[in-house]
Amino acid sequence: MSEKKSSEPLLPCLERNLEAIRDALRTSSDLAVHEFNFGHDRRYRGAIVFISDMADKDEINKNILQPLMFGSLLMIMEHMNDTKGPARYSFFGVLVGAASLLIVSVRNTAVLGRTQTIWTSPSFQSIRLIDIGTVLTRMDFLIGIAQTMLIFFKCSIFLYALTTALSQLFGLKSYKPLVLPVVGIEVIIAATVFQSPVDHAEITQNAGIIYSAPLIYLFPPLTLLIAKIRGLPKTERSRGK
Amino acid sequence: MIFLLMAYALIFLVNVPGLVKRKERKELVVFFILYIIGFVLGLMYALDIPIPSPMKGLQYLISDKLGLKYPQH
Numbered sequence: 001m002s003e004k005k006s007s008e009p010l011l012p013c014l015e016r017n018l019e020a021i022r023d024a025l026r027t028s029s030d031l032a033v034h035e036f037n038f039g040h041d042r043r044y045r046g047a048i049v050f051i052s053d054m055a056d057k058d059e060i061n062k063n064i065l066q067p068l069m070f071g072s073l074l075m076i077m078e079h080m081n082d083t084k085g086p087a088r089y090s091f092f093g094v095l096v097g098a099a100s101l102l103i104v105s106v107r108n109t110a111v112l113g114r115t116q117t118i119w120t121s122p123s124f125q126s127i128r129l130i131d132i133g134t135v136l137t138r139m140d141f142l143i144g145i146a147q148t149m150l151i152f153f154k155c156s157i158f159l160y161a162l163t164t165a166l167s168q169l170f171g172l173k174s175y176k177p178l179v180l181p182v183v184g185i186e187v188i189i190a191a192t193v194f195q196s197p198v199d200h201a202e203i204t205q206n207a208g209i210i211y212s213a214p215l216i217y218l219f220p221p222l223t224l225l226i227a228k229i230r231g232l233p234k235t236e237r238s239r240g241k
Numbered sequence: 242m243i244f245l246l247m248a249y250a251l252i253f254l255v256n257v258p259g260l261v262k263r264k265e266r267k268e269l270v271v272f273f274i275l276y277i278i279g280f281v282l283g284l285m286y287a288l289d290i291p292i293p294s295p296m297k298g299l300q301y302l303i304s305d306k307l308g309l310k311y312p313q314h
Contacts, residue, residue: 166271167271170267170271171267172265172267172268172271173265173268174268177256177259177260177265177268177271177272178271178272178275180252180255180256181252181256181272181275181276181278181279182275182279184248184249184252184275184276184279184280184282184283185275185278185279185282187283188279188282188283188285188286188292189282189292189295191286192286192292192294193294193295193296194294194296195294203296203297203299203300206300206304207296207299207300207303207304207309210303210309211299211303
């Protein structure tokens with residue numbers, strides 16, 4: 001290997017990088033290169049390079065490839081260029097999320113005690129009770145803004161999922177023309193589906209738990225099973241390339 | 242009512258010309274099915290015709306017909 005070659009940076013082209021690695025390590029017979037596609041519609045190509053005698057194949061499959069193929073967080077991460085950071089950031093993010101959930105539930109229990117089961121939004125109610133020196137009052141508007149933003153993000157993700165599913169079901173080229181009509185339906189349904197918050201709470205507490213149980217426990221494993229039977233996701237190799 | 246018509250005219254103008262130009266027939270059919278459902282619902286809402294709630298239907302099916310109920314108290 002010449003000096004010039006060893007100081008070359010990695011190229012944007014995957015094929016040529018792999019070629020360079022194979023070229024550099026052509027004397028070692030146990031170099032393993034595994035190519036795969038990942039992300040939405042399998043549109044991204046990736047490759048994992050390892051020395052097969054030194055690496056546990058099962059561990060690589062279980063901890064690197066399968067999360068790449070199935071990880072739902074990748075819906076967002078696939079749009080990032082940095083490939084090293086996300087694992088660390090998502091771990092940190094989950095940690096922050098868990099900590100904030102703990103803080104919120106401790107705060108609500110401390111402020112509201114047993115009555116927190118009565119309120120429709122315990123966080124809102126406990127922040128509403130904050131009154132520091134009659135200056136820091138009515139902090140509940142912060143919770144109001146935060147919850148509105150949260151609902152906005154939730155609705156956006158659901159809308160994306162629904163329109164994408166519809167467009168895939170009918171084999172459309174793009175989900176974009178469906179967005180506005182679906183929003184039109186959703187606005188009316190949202191305005192009329194429940195008569196009051198009490199009605200909402202009553203229905204979700206009685207029937208909601210029963211109809212959402214199969215959505216949580218039955219359909220995801222069923223989807224995985226069907227994908228397994230159909231041999232999805234198809235890798236580059238099995239497509240005959 | 243006027244707001245509804247304006248909103249739906251806007252949706253029409255945003256989506257339809259592009260779809261017709263690109264001759265995407267399947268897209269157009271699915272778009273119009275959703276568009277008409279949305280418009281009828283909007284019209285019913287504007288004219289104060291009661292819209293059947295899908296959640297009420299689900300509750301009726303689960304609690305009253307199937308007799309399933311999450312045990313509370």
